[in-house]
Every structure is written in C-alpha cells, then in structure tokens.
Amino acid sequence: MGSNMAENHPVGFRWPMKAKERGATLIHVDPRFSRTSAVADLYVPIRPGSDIAFLGGLINYVLTHDKWFKEYVLAYTNASALVSDDYVDAEDNGGLFSGYDPKSSSYDNASWAYAGPAQEAKEDASAHSGHGMEGTSPAKHGPARDETLQHPRSVFQILKRHYARYTPEMVERVCSTPPSLFLQVAEVLTRNSGRERTSAICYAVGWTQQSYGAQIIRAAGILQLLLGNIGRPGGGIMALRGHASIQGSTDVPTLFDLLPGYLPHPAAFKGDDTLERYMRESAVRGGYWSNLPKFMVSLLKAWYGDAATSENEFGYQWIPKLTGDHSHVSTSAAMADGKVKGFVVFGQNPANGSPHSGLQRRALTQLDWMVAIDLYETETAAFWYAAPEGWRPADIKTEVFLLPTAGPPEKEGTFTNTQRLLQFHDKAVDPPGDARSDLWYVYHLGRRLKDLYRGSTNPRDQGLLNLTWDYLPERPDPEWRIKDEPSDEKVLMEVNGYTVAERKQVPDFEQLKADGSTACGVWIYSGVFPGPGKNMARRRSRTPDNDVEPEWGFAWPGNRRILYNRASADPAGRPWSERKKYVWWDAAAGKWTGKDIPDFPVKKAPATPAKQRGSGIDLHSGSDPFTLKADGRGWLFAPSGLKDGPLPTHYEPLESPVLNALYERQDSPVAKRFSRKDNAISPPGDPRYPYIVTTYRVTEQYTSGVMSRWNGWLSELMPEMFAEISPELAAEKGIANLDWITVSTPRNQIECKALVTRRIRPFPHNGKLIHEVGLPYHWGYKGLVKGAMANDLIALSEEPNVYIQEDKALTCNIRKGRLR
C-alpha cells in the first residue's frame, strides 16, 4: 500500500516476485493500477486519502473475527494496559480526542496517558517531535493492567470500540473498495499470520505525503502487532525510501528537529535551557532511551572536543535552540516573505521538486545569496533567467553560485539504504575539472569560516572556533589529483565514536559514557568503525547459510538485521515455530542466540522479572521485546509522542471532493494549513475543483529530474510530461489521448498531454463517480527534455508530527487545451 514498488524500487521488487514464485500472495492496494498491480495476485482499488479507513477496517476484521495472535498480543503489546479515566475517544466526540484546543489547533495529550497515580507522564513529551520521537516519550513503564482484556478502559477494549464502525460497508463507502475485495485481503492476511506464517507490509511516500501520514503507518503497526508480524522473519512494515541515502540523512541527520541518532534537537519552547534540563526532559526512565545522556554528552564531545567540559555543560549552549517550526515548508514560506537571506542547497531542487514550486521559485528571488551544489544546472540554480514566470534578470538581486560536485564513484563515502544497511563506496576516479565532493565543500567552508572568526572572543563564536575540524588525511593519496580532499574515513571514525583519553575506537554504543570520557558522532551507527582499518560498511562478504547476510555492510544498530527480534521467540524464549525460527534463548549456554544479533540484552533470561527500582531496561522483564519503549511493549495505543491522537482515525485530506463519512470532523484537526493569499486550499466538495489529483514517479526518471533528464538514454525512454486520466473522464470532457490539457488548482495551473488509460479507474461514491488525475513530477525547465512541473499545483501544508506536505490527495480541475 502507498507504494508502486515495481516502478520505483524495481530491483528490490525482485524479492517479492521471488516470494511469489515460492507461493506467497502479493496484494497491491492502490489508487492506480500500476506496474505493481499488474503482477500482483490481487489488485485492490482505494480512493486516495482513505488508507486509514482501509487499515482500520482490517483491524476491526481481525478483532471481530478473533484472528489476533493471542499469546503475542498479551505478552508483547500494551493491549492489557489501562488508560486514564479522563480519556475520551474520537468515536465519542465527533472525531476529536480529549484535550483538543481549537484556538491553537493542538492537543494537550495528558488524558491519553496510562491510568494510575500521576507519574513521570508529567514530564510530557508532547513537545517532542519528528522522526522516531515516540521512542523518547516518558510514558509510565509499568502501567496498571487487566490481563483478561475485559476492562472497559483497557487498550484492547478501547481499540475494539474505536474501530467498531470500520466495517466492510464503511470501507466501501469511504474507500470505494468493493467489499468482496476488501474481505479477500482480510482473509489472506489473517490466514498468512500466526505461529507458522508471517506477512509484511511495504509502503512509500504514498503514505507519508498525506496530512496524517504518520497515523497511516501507525495503523499498519497496530495491524501487524495484532497479527504478531513485528520482530519476526518475513514480517514487519517496510518503508521503501526513495533516495540512495535518505535513510542516512534522516539518521545523521540534516533535519531541523533532530540531532544525530534521533536525539531531539534542543528547543527553547520545551524549556531545554540547560543540558541537565534537556536530558531530564528527553530521557525516559524506562527502556533504552534512559541512556540518552550518554549519547548526548558523547555527541558534544565529538563536536567540541577538549572545549566540552562538565563546567560548560560540554558546550551545550553552542547548539542553537529551536524557537518554532523551522522545517523546509515553513522556511520556504518565510523565504517568500523575505525573512531568509542566505540559502545553501546540496543536491536538491526545490524550484521544481518541493511543494508549491512556484512559491519556491518566488522565494529564491527574495534571497541575498544562494549556493547550489550539483552535478548539473538545476531549475533552482537557473530560476533567475529560466523560470516559467518570465522574470527579468535585472529585477532579481540574488547572488547565485553554482558549484560543480562529484558523483559517488568520484569520492569515498557511505550510503544507508532503506533497510538501515550502511554500504561504503570506493573512489574510482577523480571528479572532473573544478568539481569537488560535498565533503570537500563543507570541510573547506568550515576551515575558511574558522579563519574568518579567528581571535574572536565573542561568546557566540566560540562554538565554531571550538568545533573539532581535523579531517585532512595524514598524507594525501598519491593516486589522486585533488590533494586537499578530506579523509572520509576520518569522519566515519568520529561517527563511530572513541574514548577521549586513549583516542581508541569504541566497539559499540554500549561503551558510551555520560561523563565526557567518550566521544561519538552518531550513537546508532556506533560499531561501524570499531578499530583502525575496520570499516564494517566496506565489508562485502557473502554468508551462504544465512539469509540475512550479516557480513555484507553494516546494519544499524549493532549490525542487527531485524529490529526487536526478541519477539521472534515466544515469552519463554522458544521459537514460535520451527518454520519461523530466528532468535531464541539457549538455556544451556544462558544466552540469546540465532541467525541475527539478538536485539535484546544477550544474557537476560526470558523469566527475568522486571525490576521496580532503578532505570533503563532493567524495568522490563525478560519477555518485553520492545526495548526502546518505556514499558517494553509494542504500542497498539500511543499514550504519548504523537500530536494528532493516540489512535489512527480517518480524516479526509485537506482538499477532498467528499465529506468525512465517519466523523463530523472533516480533516486532521492539527495539520498545518499555511493560510495565506498565495496558498489557497479548496473547501470540501468545491465544484470548481471536482477531481482528485495525485503525484508519482516513473522508473525511467528520478525525482525532479536533475539526475535523469540530462541523461540521453533516460530522456529517450520517458521524454515528456503527461497526465493520466480515465476514459470516462476523457469522454466527459471531450478529451482524446495525447490532446493538450490544462490542470489547475487554486495555486497554479500547468499544461501537458493527456494519457487516457484504463489504469486510472473512477471511484464509485454515493451513486456518482469520483475522477482522479495522475501526474508524474519529473519535468522542469532545464535538462535535455523539459515539461510542466506537477509540484506547481501542490499546496504548502504540514503533517503535524513530521512536517511533510500533502501531495498524494488534493483536488484539481482539468480542461481541454493549452494554458494560452
């Protein structure tokens, strides 16, 4: 669901196809019939934006047909936990949970906590945000439980009530999915889950680019926990990410709300005034996140070296504090308003690839200066003379630098793929001419800036002056022409971490300390470079007798290939079945063993009771597999950590042709809408924009086209922008295949050729048909092949937890003919 894997991850898709050859059933639930649908056993249509209704329907099916994996659910999830008396479910409140404040469009989530005396939940993590932040929530580690699951305030009963109306009939009404097809999915999935079998769910940006994207993934998480499909071979929820190291740039990260390894970025509005307060607010007593102070202090030691001391909070105040939402979309809005003066763009193309790209281009005209670093001239670099707006260069003050960069075989470095696997690429040749690696650019900019600030005694400059910045190799490699290239492996060694006194590489993150005696750039990557010359990401050895190939590259954390794999054994530590044997307790040896590194304390016996005092995973028993969670359990109900509700709930997209059939509340009550003149959003059912518009990629092009439209082979394969529409819509509008059409939203309009195809099938809804327009977004005004930009049509908006825009389900209109 939410992914066209055959089209966008073709080589990864070989593996589902191999599974199919061996008897697996492949189901594709998607708004378009695509290359993936064509080879699936079952194609199931779904209206864009209705994924939670569909998944909620499956959850309801599992619960009402008693198909849940009882031993797994009882032992490994929070099904038995009791929730606060103050909690009011969206079912009883028109689609809103308790704690909603309409003035600020936000929730106070205090009432979503587990029941019990006021506990650590006082230290509310609701202000924490971003990828992975649910892990740092301070939910109580040992809630009151009802193991019979009968208590009306137990998570299990709340879950049952929440999804009771998500029936096959409701799924049909909301998703336009025929009940017979929906039931087939439910039957296949439940039949294929349990002790002997597991099922996996794959998704991509079809889920994340919605105004409730995180909740769609949560819904899949609930379903997979109920079916016992997490932490087990063949199970899981797989994010199919779209760029070579987009997982790496999330882990490391270049994201505003995170520090490396999913540590929350300190924020003034969270009261992170001092390092001590930050660590107290962010660390959790129960679970592995109790170690956060070790990771944070080690990061500060890696950044500021000897200047980071316990007297100066290890340099904590040199890290800027957030004062609000500094995400890409928010920054673009601020840039359009003239509030941003300088912009450095590394291998990205917002003038074409970001939502509301017309606004993005206008924002670039407001800058004093911009640096774009790429292999080719991008739309972003060329906005001042080539944008479709036709501006006069003489009216644009922006000073623009376009720096030539190196491709992967022209430098050393590491990519993290979509399976958390770090793979090193070697250098084959020097980059051409003045092209340099991005590492070179950042390193030498840093060196120059340190020179410019040298001698400053201003406190604000001391972070930069103290930044450890020693990356040149001992002696340059004689093989290469570029002699001042920084050593990539030196950076990777800092990422791994070392002891400060002996400068010895640490073997893993278990060795990190909070007293300043260790330094580590990215704690979750610790172990990738455990000793001089031991670059684990560069390993390329096969292990024929082990499917997970533990000696190819390095998977974080600690080379574990399946996370939470303790759950692949039963509470007593025995494999759930011989067929699905993966990690188990070896009583004779007194340790966990198996095909993977156990994602659990290796000597903690299954019968170990949870401690009542202390902190960390000692507060978990030997049968609590979810070590990052405060209570060690998989969360069916999320008592904290999310900004838009503890349970996934169906809302309509911000723009929708229909009203919400399930709730009075139409759309996400907390999604950010950017109400501004240049960002109009159509109201529900707006007759001016009656059709759904969705965007996507094709195999032969790549994102905004910088890496594919300068390439003759790829440009020939997929030369031109098009809009896919159904024969029904084409007939209604008098449009023939290959006619020019104009697609419009309140933001902008574009022209392209119509591709009339049965791949697009209208959605029956209340006796009418809802039409859909499909747009790839690869073209622009530079490159060998050019064309209209689908992102011109998209609105600025933000999902509330991870700040991603909605562009998989909006509304538009079309007409026959060109723009002018």
Next chain:
Amino acid sequence: MAVERKGGLRPGMLSRLGMAPQPMSRESVEKKPRIRDADKAVPSVCPYCAVGCSQLVYVKDRRIIDIEGNPESPINEGTLCPKGASTYQYLVNPNRLTTVRYRAPLSDHWEDRPLDWAMDRIARLIKETRDASFVERTPDGKLVNQTTAMATLGGATMDIEENYLIKKLFSGGLGVVSIENQARI
C-alpha cells in the same frame, strides 16, 4: 576444458565444447565486452533509489568506461534497473558542470569563476549574514544562540559523512536552525 576468455568467441570453440557449430558473422567473432580491457573494477553503490544496489565501476586509463551491477551483492545479484544501468551517463556526460558558475546580482548571465574565489566569497557571505542576524536571547530572555536568516537543504543522495559535517558545521558551529533535506518531503 577451460574456455579461453581473451579475444571473444572464436569459430570452432563451441564445437570443441561438444556443441553444434553455429554460423557466425565476422562482427560477432570480433565483438568483445566493453569492460574486457578495464584496469580495475571499483565497488560502488547505485546513486538513485534507496534499495542500495551494488555496482562495479570499470576504469581504464583513469577514466570510467562502464558501470554495471555487482554480481556479488545479495541485494541485486548483478542486476540494475534502467536508472541504475544508466549511471555511466550520469557521470560521463558533456552536460556536467566542471567549473564554478557565478551570477552577480541583477546580472543576466553566468560567468566562470575560480573555485578559491567562490569559496572565499561564500564564506564571507555566510559570516555577514550570520553576524547581522544572530539572536543570542529571545525577548523573554531565553538563550537560543541561533539564526533563522540562513537555511540549508540537502542531501538525501549524499554520503552520511557529508550530512554529518553539514549538521556539525551549520548547526553546532554557526547556529543555523533550518537544516533540512529531502527526507522531509
């Protein structure tokens, strides 16, 4: 019997292997793979999607002559998709930038500039913007040490080491808060 690998297929070779002789054009006889005379094959990773297919970069005389899938990889077993298979043209391409391009304010054209000049100029602009916009404390007295007048964007197609240094320099060194990349999109 070992097949002589050098020089491609030769008439009679197949019959010596016990297979029926086939008629062969001169062209077929003389054809040989592009990579036959490569000096080395350097392991790399595909720059496109996140599947992480391994590649072999064939180099001759310090130039890339071809890029193919690495058969050793458990991920792709030597295969590549159309994009991955075109990586050669992504790198070896007359349209690539090889010089610094500069556009002065209000100017209507690009000009080439020396790399050192551009680096110095960019470092000065970063310093000017930072110094003019830096906020030590909010109006209510909270220490924030930040600037919102500068932003960085990228890069999900770049190495983790590069992302690490971007975050370290621009956040930990300069106090920039809007540091973002494609993962947000």
